[in-house]
Every structure is written in structure tokens, then in C-alpha cells.
Amino acid sequence: MTKRNAFYAQSGGVTAVINASACGVIETARQYSDKIGTVYAGHNGILGALREELIDTSKETDETIAALRFTPGGAFGSCRYKLPCVDTHRAQYERLIEVFKAHDIGYFFYNGGGDSQDTANKVAQLSKQMDYPLTCIGIPKTVDNDLPLTDCSPGFGSVAKYVAISAQEAALDIQSMCDTSTKVFIMEVMGRNAGWIAAAGALASQKAGDPPHMILFPERGFTRDAFLNKVDETVKSEGYCVIVVSEGVHYGDGTFLSASRTTDAFGHVQLGGVAPTLARMIKEALGHKYHWAVADYLQRSARHIASATDVEQAYAVGKAAVEYAMAGKNAVMTTIVRNDGPEYSWSIGEAPLSDVANVEKMMPDDFISEDGFWITDKCRKYLEPLIRGEDYPPYDANGMPHFARLNRVYAEKKLPEFEV
């Protein structure tokens, strides 16, 4: 086996633990120094390959690479850029292969969600068509937990933990004050089409009667009357009402509750503002004093309260990607497999990239309660293990986390510029 270089890139929205996957890839590749030369990281995902902006990770110390494990964001830069159709934009694919050839890239590790696994799949197909030997391994990542064929997606467990803890803390606040002040608190969380993150809010409730009192899922059409009735009942019986709502909640006809509607590069509608919309609705109909929070990026970057399970899994899918490549596997994504048995345990598996690409995994029907406002025991059993354990980053004496700072040395360019 000839020694060849590797390309690693981060794609799509970043998470609190995507760098833990990078850490897994790079540390493991360093252990295979007889087979893998340099790991080049794409600056801003696949764009780094197209533009030949390759960060030479061999210029980073072992300490810096180890620190990636507890550093949020995408250390090498990520992108919202989907490779266009092969038939109409063949030049982009040819450019990729050219860059890989120029830098003797034999391994392609692509760390992202469903759209990104589609990119990895296209690259795998094209390298075969173009007869360029390239091992393509996908590494799962998405806070939305909507990737198929993996029990969960690295990134999700940490958002879930953040949302559950934040909902619990805020609920204690509202509970303290509800007699004379705020009676309704609405916390808006991410989740365009899948309600996994909102569902995690229910983990704040550890015994019957604990807040939050309602979860709103994008998997269920929103009905104003049913919603207001439930809020009204809850305020009457509990004195206050805590609601966790997914940004993607919409009416039965598909109209989003949120006001702001712009579109990102993947054609996804950019949402935001469900919480204030619901707050106004409650104020007008029931007159309660309200507060609302929109956690937005805070939730997906909250490395300070990451789930230890999630961090371990994120590292493991990166590590396994390199091991699978070394074992001669190709065109697969590493996955998390939930083992059978009464106690939660997991192992690493694989799924063909072609089966993962562009498939979204919604909450199953039997994970949402009959009234549509809560999770079932089955869902709780699924979610609970994913937030287990704390994995704190180290802190400086001044009380701030000590995150990795990269040197970011770029490989010398060998090709002419390419306009993306």
C-alpha cells in the first residue's frame, strides 16, 4: 500500500463537537503514518478543495489537535455549499480531482449532514468514473439528528443536553416569579423539519408535573385553539407554563409561524421568530405576562455543557472513518449503532453513502404523545442516554474556556486559480 495524503473537510452548520470528529480523524491518521502522509483540511469545507485552500494539519502540534476535542465551531471553516449536478457542472468535479491529484490525496473524509453526505457520494462516484483512486468516507454530523441509518447524529446529544438543562433552569426561574410576574415562558430551539431538539426539552421534566409543560413539534400541524387551551389549563393548574418550540412549527397547511423567511444556499427557508409570535398570541388571547428566548447559535455551539456521550461518539466516528479507510472500505458513512440490551451501549457501524444522502429522519409517530404536545416513554428512553455525562473544556485562570487556536498553515498552491 503506497503512502498517500488525506483530505478532511467540515460541511454545513457546525456543532459543539464537529471538531472532536476532526480530532478523531487527525489523531488516528497520525497513528497510520506508514500509510497516510499529510492530512489536509479544506478551508471552508469542499470550497477549500475547489479553491486549493488546503490547511496543512501536520503544522499543528499534538496539543493543538488534542484541543480540537473540546473546541466548538468548525476549526477549519465550514460551508453551506452543495456541489451542483454532475451533468451540468462537470468542471467542478474535474477540478476537485485535479486538486486531489496535485496533492496526492488518496483519502477523502467528509464531515457533515445529509446534504454533505450527498456531496461525499457524488465525489465517490466521480472518482470511480474518472478512474482516480480515492477512498471516500462520510462522517456524520448534525445537531438536527435527522440523518438516517445512524442511531443518532454527533452534535445532537450536546444540543439536547443544553436545551434540557436550559429549560430546567429557566423553569425554576419562572416558577419562582409566577405569582406576581411572568406566567408564560417560551424557548425557541432549532429544528426546521424534525423536532428532535425540541423533544430534548422534555428531558428537563424528571417526574410527573415537572416543567416544561409543552413541546411543539414541526411533525404536528399547529392549531391555535388547542395550543391556547393547553396554555390556559396549565397556567390555571400550575400557575405558569413553560413551552419549548421548534423553529419549524407550522400550521396544517404548511405556513410557518415564524415571521422572517429568507433562504439559504441549500434552498432551506431560514426561520426565526416563532417564540415572539406565540408570545403575542398568548398575550392577546389570555393576557399573561410572557418572556421568550431564542437560543439560536448558542445552542449548537455550547461546548461548555456538551454531553460526554456525544463527544465520545463524535470522536469515534472520526477515528473509525480512518480505520475503515485503512481497512479498504469505500463510499460509506460511519454510524452510531445502539446495541441490544437493557443498558445503553453503542458501537460503530457503517451505511452506504448512497442510502444516507438527502434522506431526513423525522421523529417517529410513536415518539410524540397523542395530544401532540409531549414525548412518549419510548422517545424518552431513546433520548436519555444521549445526554449522559459532562465533558467540560479546560478553563484559563481568568474564567474563560481554553479553546484551540490553529496556526492554519496552507499547503503551497500547485494549480491555477479556479472560480467557484
Place this chain on the structure above:
Amino acid sequence: MTKRNAFYAQSGGVTAVINASACGVIETARQYSDKIGTVYAGHNGILGALREELIDTSKETDETIAALRFTPGGAFGSCRYKLPCVDTHRAQYERLIEVFKAHDIGYFFYNGGGDSQDTANKVAQLSKQMDYPLTCIGIPKTVDNDLPLTDCSPGFGSVAKYVAISAQEAALDIQSMCDTSTKVFIMEVMGRNAGWIAAAGALASQKAGDPPHMILFPERGFTRDAFLNKVDETVKSEGYCVIVVSEGVHYGDGTFLSASRTTDAFGHVQLGGVAPTLARMIKEALGHKYHWAVADYLQRSARHIASATDVEQAYAVGKAAVEYAMAGKNAVMTTIVRNDGPEYSWSIGEAPLSDVANVEKMMPDDFISEDGFWITDKCRKYLEPLIRGEDYPPYDANGMPHFARLNRVYAEKKLPEFEV
């Protein structure tokens, strides 16, 4: 010295560490069992005294009281209720004294912000007028850090730490994605009139050029052009722009930027929605893709990332309140004193309640940079020690914090009902 009972109450908006003060009061009172009988906690602050709803803290175990140290919210219930003027509402004050007499309350510990210290002051004056022997000690609390005569207010350090860390984490996220996605991120934080919490966002920036790039203070009138110019420059030079904005930011004429305007029981305008307002302004003028977050109650209840310094100080002002009462002091609030010397250290002091009541401490002029968008070195030197150290709550095996759950046994009522 005859043994008498104590009354403790929490007032105003709660914090991540107000229960640490309660813990300090109750644990210390238990050490003076020869002089202090039962500590009764008012259910929902001063209302608990008026309604004779007294939680008997002697029915809580030492373990539960110890757990208050790491439990957010107000464990006994707080209130937004300001005692009305003595002259027009004398009945309320007489009722208070009646309840205190009925339960042999000799010590009054009131834990709150400026409005609440005003209440404590009125109670101290009235008990003297009515010739009822009562020792009144105020215990400072407010996330806004706007209490006078104390170097800082317990509650602030933990919000400051949360805001600094959240801004840093979110900035790493935006930085990763700015080439093809979000270019502007706006994080709205609390602070009606004083910009202390927003200022803490600057601690995320640890060396020149680090984000965030702008802080907006309520102490400076907002100017659309200056703001947009700075955003434009920053996006051009850095590729992205992270802004921390205080909810109370307003134009030079006093008009708030936020849309929602309702009023709470203290007559304060309830704000919210500055971040989306600024986001729209940027989108219209500069066209950048944006994201915004409104942390709201998440910030002031975030016990999971409390400042160890803040927790220690919150406990210490509660402990000292009891010790001061034992030493015969009266009508004072315990304070945090910053000691002289090159290294940060602090001790406990006192201030007359009459000097603390209803005074708000804004950011000094020399804490805000000349362009109005950043903090000075002097401000940084003041803020930095307040977020030092981590003080994590214990976690259950299921990954959730193990907060205190009280029995809440009420003292038997001895008086007729009283309508508040």
C-alpha cells in the same frame, strides 16, 4: 439575648446564585441556634409575610439546604411587589409587624436589588416607629450589577460568565461559516438601564481582533449610521461581525429600539426584541445574512456555568447578614468590597439601607470606549475577576443537574387572612 426567629425572603428577578445567599443565611443561622430559633422563608418574597405564608426551613435537611448553593431560581418564590407608600398604605406595614409578632420574628433578612432594599429600609423604619424590635439586614442581589455601594452584585458574575462564554462559542460558529452563510450575529442580553451585562460580552475577546466586534450599551444613545458603518467595516475586514446588545439600547431621544413595550409592577418597561430589530436594519441596509439570539431568562438562570467567584460572594453576603445581625448591626446591606492591591481579592462590608435604596449604578463614562462600541481597559480590569472559576452543580447519572427539591412545610397560620 433572647432567642428569636428569623424571616428571610427573596425579592425581584431571581438569579443563578440567589439560593446560594439563602444557603449562607440558613446554614449560618443554624450555627447560632442559641440565638436564632427557626428561619422562616417568605413564600414569594414579602408577600409571604403579608399573607402569613411562611416556609419553615427547619423542616429541610442539611443536605437540602446545602444543595441550595447550586440550585438556580428562587427556591422559596420571589416577587415583583414593592411595598407602597407608608403614609397611604399603613395597613400593609402594620400587617407585616403583626405577622412578625405572631411568629416572634426578630430578624428580617431581605435578599434583592435596589427596589427590594427600599422595602427593607421601609420595614426597618417602621419597626422603629412601631416600637417593634426588629433587626433588618439587606442582602444584595441583581444580575444587572446596578446596586450602589457594593463593588459588584451577586448574580452578575454568573450572567457575565455565561454571556462571555456564549459570545465566544457562538463567534467560533459564525467564524466557521461566514464565507458562505451568516455574516452577522446579534446576541441580545439583559440590562434595562445599565450596560454591565452587555459589557461582559467583551470578555470573550481575549486578544486584539477577537470577536465580539461591538457592544451596544444603554448608556450611549444609538445612532443608526454609526452602527451600520461599524458593522460594514467589520464585515469587510473580518468577514463577519458579532454584536452583543443590551435590551435597553435606545435612540438619543430615549425611544427604545425594541418593539415590545409592556410595564411590570415596579413601573419598569418590559423590553425585548432589540436583536431582531437590529438584524432587520442590517439586512435592509447592507444585505448580510444574519442570525440573532435572545438569551432572556437562560442567562440569569444558567447555574450550570456559574462563576465560582460569584457563588462564593453570594454565599458570603448571606452568611455575613446573619453575623452582622448577631453583632447588633441594623438597617444595613452587606456589600462586596474590592480590596486594594495588584491581585484581585475581596471582603465583606456594609452600607446603610437608606443609601442603597432606589439608586442605580450605571457604567462609568471611562468604562466605555470613545466610539461607544467597546469597553476600556479599566472596565476589563474591573470585570475580569468576577467571572473567575467554575462551580459546577452535581449531575445525575442521566446527565441532568441534581438541584435541590424543598419539602416546603408552612408554619401554622395564627392570624386572619389578609388581602394584598
